Amino acid sequence: MRNAERAVFQRIAAFMKGSDLIAIINGAGNNSGDRFIIARHLLIMFIMVRQYKLFQMKK
Structure with a gap:
């Protein structure tokens, strides 16, 4: 799971160059907790x- 979170973070970080705010929106699935890990990296x-x-x- 950490590899997937890291991959998502890296894609977001590459896309966010020059930005300083992002919104993370999620549903109630089993992976909804991953948003906290991604948010921490951001x-x-x-x-x-x-x-x-x-x-x-x-x-």
């Missing part, structure tokens, strides 16, 4: 991150 690169969940929590 924050280390001084790119601000806003995260949004597009699902409702089950009661």
Whole structure:
């Protein structure tokens, strides 16, 4: 899983050159926690991150 997260981060970082803010939007799938790892890598690169969940929590 770490390899996939790193690959996604590298693609985003290459695309974000010169930008300082990104929004990460995800659903409720099994990989939704990966956004935290990706966000951490982006924050280390001084790119601000806003995260949004597009699902409702089950009661």
